[in-house]
Amino acid sequence: MGYLLLLAVATAITLGVLLFRTHRALWMAQYQIRLRDHERATVFRFLNEIGSRITRRLDLDQTLEMVVEFCCGATRAEAGAIFLRDKEDPEVLQARVVQGLFPPLHEVASGKILSKRKFLSDFVKKERIRVGEGIIGLVARNGESILIPDAAADSRVPQSANELVPLEDLILAPLSVRGKVLGVLVLINKKDEARPEAPFDEQDLSLVTALADQASVTLDIVRLYEELSEKQRLEQELHLAHEFQAALLPTRMPEIPEIEIFGTSEPALEVGGDYFDFIEVDEHRLGIVVGDVSGKGIPGALVMATLRATLRAEAPGKTSPREVLRKVNSQIVRDTKESVFVSATYGILDRRTGIFRFARAGHEPLLCCRAENSELSSYEPNGIVLGMVEGELFDLLEEGEVDLRSVGTVVLYTDGVPEAMNTAREEYGVARFQSLLRRNAGQPSQQIVHTVLDDIARFTQGNPPHDDITLVVLRWIGEAAYEAEVESVRAG
Amino acid sequence: MKTYDLRIHEPEPGNGARRVEVLGCLDSHTVVGFEKSLSELLESSQAGYLLVDLSQLNYISSAGISALMGLTHRLRKRGGEVVLLRPTEKVYRVFRTLGFTNIFTICDNEAEARKALSS
Numbered sequence: 001m002g003y004l005l006l007l008a009v010a011t012a013i014t015l016g017v018l019l020f021r022t023h024r025a026l027w028m029a030q031y032q033i034r035l036r037d038h039e040r041a042t043v044f045r046f047l048n049e050i051g052s053r054i055t056r057r058l059d060l061d062q063t064l065e066m067v068v069e070f071c072c073g074a075t076r077a078e079a080g081a082i083f084l085r086d087k088e089d090p091e092v093l094q095a096r097v098v099q100g101l102f103p104p105l106h107e108v109a110s111g112k113i114l115s116k117r118k119f120l121s122d123f124v125k126k127e128r129i130r131v132g133e134g135i136i137g138l139v140a141r142n143g144e145s146i147l148i149p150d151a152a153a154d155s156r157v158p159q160s161a162n163e164l165v166p167l168e169d170l171i172l173a174p175l176s177v178r179g180k181v182l183g184v185l186v187l188i189n190k191k192d193e194a195r196p197e198a199p200f201d202e203q204d205l206s207l208v209t210a211l212a213d214q215a216s217v218t219l220d221i222v223r224l225y226e227e228l229s230e231k232q233r234l235e236q237e238l239h240l241a242h243e244f245q246a247a248l249l250p251t252r253m254p255e256i257p258e259i260e261i262f263g264t265s266e267p268a269l270e271v272g273g274d275y276f277d278f279i280e281v282d283e284h285r286l287g288i289v290v291g292d293v294s295g296k297g298i299p300g301a302l303v304m305a306t307l308r309a310t311l312r313a314e315a316p317g318k319t320s321p322r323e324v325l326r327k328v329n330s331q332i333v334r335d336t337k338e339s340v341f342v343s344a345t346y347g348i349l350d351r352r353t354g355i356f357r358f359a360r361a362g363h364e365p366l367l368c369c370r371a372e373n374s375e376l377s378s379y380e381p382n383g384i385v386l387g388m389v390e391g392e393l394f395d396l397l398e399e400g401e402v403d404l405r406s407v408g409t410v411v412l413y414t415d416g417v418p419e420a421m422n423t424a425r426e427e428y429g430v431a432r433f434q435s436l437l438r439r440n441a442g443q444p445s446q447q448i449v450h451t452v453l454d455d456i457a458r459f460t461q462g463n464p465p466h467d468d469i470t471l472v473v474l475r476w477i478g479e480a481a482y483e484a485e486v487e488s489v490r491a492g
Numbered sequence: 493m494k495t496y497d498l499r500i501h502e503p504e505p506g507n508g509a510r511r512v513e514v515l516g517c518l519d520s521h522t523v524v525g526f527e528k529s530l531s532e533l534l535e536s537s538q539a540g541y542l543l544v545d546l547s548q549l550n551y552i553s554s555a556g557i558s559a560l561m562g563l564t565h566r567l568r569k570r571g572g573e574v575v576l577l578r579p580t581e582k583v584y585r586v587f588r589t590l591g592f593t594n595i596f597t598i599c600d601n602e603a604e605a606r607k608a609l610s611s
Contacts, residue, residue, distance in 0.1 A: 294554030339558040343590055362590035384591030388561060396594050415589075 039207045040313040042074050046211055047306055047335075063222050064097040067185070067215045072099060074211065075171070075204045077187035081124065082175070083136055084183035093129045093140055093184065102188065103165040106134030106158055120165070134158070135172060139184045145173040145209045149199040165189075169199035173212035177220045177247045185212050214309060217247040242267045244301040245275070248308050254278045254286055256351050259404065261288075262445035263472035266416075266453065266465065273300045274414045274468035277308060279315040284352050287315040287324075290363065290412040290472050291344035294385075306335050307342055307386070321346045321359040322399045325386065329361065329394050332387040341387040345412055354404035354476050359397050361386045364415055366400065367434065368407035371442030376434050377407070404476035409441050409448070416469035420456045423463045428456055445473040496522035498529050509541035509609055515548040518556030527559050540572030541609045543602075547578035552586055564596060573597060575605045 049070060068080040079100025083093040095102075098121045106129060132141045135156045139146055151157045151167040168189050175183040187208060190200045221244045245267065253261050265274045273293035281287045289311055293300045310331045314324050325346050332342060345366060347358030358366060362385030365378040381398035388394075402410060413433075420428040433452065440451050449471045456469065495516040503510055510533060518526060533539070542563070552560075564574045576598045579587065587593050599605040 294558065339555075339562065341554070341558070341590075362592075364589060380589070382591065382594070384594055389595065393594060396591075 039203070039210060040310075042207060043210050043214060043309055043313065046070055046074070047214055047302075047309060060219070060222050060226050061097065063219060065099070067211075067219070068097050068099045071185065071187055071208060071211055075187055075200065075208060076190050076192040077171075077200075078189035078191050079165075080185070080187040082183055082185050083129065083140075084175075085131075085140070085181075086128070091131050093131065093136060095125045095127070096183075098124050100188075101165045102186075103167060104158075105136055105170075105186065136184050136186065139172045139174050140181050143174045143176050143179070143181045145171065145205055145212070147171055147200060147202065147205040149201065171200050171205055171208050173205075173208045175212055175216040175219060177216050178251055182216060182219060182223070185215070210309075214305065217244055217305065220244070220247060241301045245273070245304060248275060248277075248301075248304055250276070250278055256286065258351050258354070258476065258478035259349065260445045260475040260477050261286075261472070262449050263290075263470070264449055264453075265468060265470040268416065268465040268467050268469075273304065274416065274470040275304045275307065276412075276470055276472050277311065279312055281315055281319070281348055282317060284350055285319065286349045286351065287311070287321075287346065288349060288356075288412070288472060288474070289344055289346045290414060290470060291342050291386075292363070292414045292416075292468070292470075293342045294340055300340070303332070303336050303340055303342060303387070306332060307344070311346070315346075319348060319357075320399070321348050321357055322397050325359050325361050325383075325397060326394065329386045330390060333390050336387050341385040343385045343414075347412075349404070349474065354478065355401060356404055356410055356474065357399055357401045359383060359399050361397060364413055364418075366402070367411040367413075367437060368402050368409065369411070369437050369441035370406075370408045372408075374438040374441055376438050376441075378434075404474060405478065408476060409437075409445070410474040411437060411448070412472040412474075414468060414470040416465065416467040417452065417456065417471065419467060420460050420465055420469065421463060422460045428459050432459070445475045448473045448475075496525070498526060500529070500533060503537065503539065507541055507609065508537075508539055509543055509606075510537060510539045511543040511545065513545040513548065517551040518549060518559070519551065519553040520555040523553075523555045523559045526556070527562070530559075530563055534566065540567060540570055542567060542572070542574045543577055543605055543609065544574060545577045546583055547580065549580065549583055552583050557586070557590065557592060560596065561592070573609060575599055575608050577602065577605050 049066065064082050068082055071077065072080045079102040081095050081098040081102050084096045086092040086094055101120065102124055103120065104124050104127055129137050131137050135146065138156070148154045148157060148170050151169055157167060170186060170188045173185045174181045175185055185208065190198065190204065192198055224243060249265055250263070253263065263276050265276060275291045275293065277289050279287035291307060293303045293307070307328065310328045311324070314327045318324050325344070343361060343363040345358055345360045345363040347356050349356045360366065360381055360383045362383055365380040367376060367378055369376045379400045379402065381400040383397040384394055404410060418428055418430045418433055436452060436455050437448070440448050443451065452471060453469070496518065497515040499513040499515070501511040512530070514526065516522070544560070560576070567574050574597065576596050578600060579598060584598070587596060587598065597608050599608055
């Protein structure tokens, strides 16, 4: 009897602990979602503000001030600064904008300057910091954000900084484009009235990194714009939009042993607006998107930035491409003018099964081709472009599914491929494109992309493209990779 | 240089529907004139029903589609409707790919179009 009672009590305690853990896990999950929502909402607000600011006037100092002000407000930082690489000597960084009481973040030889508050900002701005030197130089060299919740306990923070401005906690984030660090954003001393003692934490770091990521591409454009004369500016606006656009494209292809993935986007001189991206959904799934924004120039590029930010925020953890596109659509409908829309196909690739589930929001059909019999299938489930309608009409969006193990190769592309034009104003056409894919279905992904681009170049005979050309090719090599491995084991 | 023309016909007896024909190419350049003419027509006539004949439209860009979308919004707001008549195969394919066949009312012939307008 005593044993049974003990067992009952033990079971009750175990169940209680399990329930508590489950409840806590659920609460934590909800908390994380709320935090992610907050981060996402802040990034959108930032994009809107920076977008409307640069549409009114492209001015580097004003843009930088807006970025620092916004980031200080969003994280409750007391002060902040942006350090940029020097134009003449890119190995040197200098503070371009300083807001609030901001101390130098490297060893200062003399304490004299620091005793005068009013000169502090000028002092910080005059200092030249070499890449790799001090904590700012470290971020510029490594291109990675740093969170320091307790400055006094961190050897990387010079203690001389504390003499005038008590330095409690700080966040440093690189401003980088295409892997090149343009500068460093620094925020110091979190002062949240609701939690006065709380220092910067991982959530703040994540938010600042996301904001810095969005700010970098805009800064790159504004900086380039400032370097041009008025006449050149008019001529170069589209070129700048391309630069901006290029900065939004992935620089590396995902590396998955079972699947070969290759994508490229060739910008046109005139229209533009193509985009593709790879997003990690979870440890087994990869999100792949190919899109085309209808607007051109800087407004079009800004819509693309919104699309990229929304997708990157919505995609992680979600296994339904339709649901992700529904969320993205709501955001784009709210953020863009009536006349701008985006066509996009978003799919989720499961590397374990080779299944590619996708939804097509008014985008070109998805093509699949088998190497064995050169059979080509075109998939065009129903779906309306993003940014035009919400509710019932948009919800007509359907999902499709293909098994990469049986179809072999999947091709995503934009209309720039079939609509490429030669000097006689004839279009390259879907038929020629599909026939080329049939003949090259067994080739590696990168090879297929280059074969198509070469064929388009042959067809257009040097006629400059009037629209961007984007291609993303996925090819299942799971079995082949496995067989090669077995073969090498046998041989070795 | 791509060509463009817009022919506006007299109001039809009965429902007062207006019929317009778009010819050539509707892209970011020609769409400015198209929108201006249609805007003037809608302001002056208060027409609620519009029949847009696309049988001689060879090319439509995203700017052209946005203009048709704007027109559809505007007429639906005042309780009217736009019917797109006989788009060429190429233009229809663009509508279908972008999903606009879910939004626009598209008809193959005039009888069908008039029926759609009267319903």
